[in-house]
Amino acid sequence: MELILRKAQENEYRAIIHLLASNDLPTADIYEKNITLFVGVHGSEIIATIGIETYGNVALLRSLCVKEGYKNQKVGEKMLSYLITLCKHENIEALYLLTRTAEHYFLRHGFEKITRENTPLHIQQTREFKDICPSSAVIMCLKL
Structure with a gap:
């Protein structure tokens, strides 16, 4: 399967929001200035998305998501590898x-669980950390 990975264009945000919402992932703040979204495109269809919220030399991974019908085809791994690079x-x-749901997936890709207290202040001040994700969400880190 040919998959093109690239930065999302603003006119694609509606499709991205639909994809995120259909997978029970947050969409409330994706237009904020520190967030950059990327898409995986097969043919003319957006089949995956991932984002990053950057603060200096640390960043928050935002919503790795693959469309139903394309899961278990290594699309998520390609998106994650693209973002890490x-x-x-x-x-x-x-x-x-x-x-809340993908702890084991990210452990397999080198992320480690950390405590809320050990999370950098910039990340603690994000809407996702403070408001969007519940306090029961697992926090993970990958040192690059």
């Missing part, structure tokens, strides 16, 4: 995430 190129030293 981008982070390294941009001198991001650590990538954080919050999850």
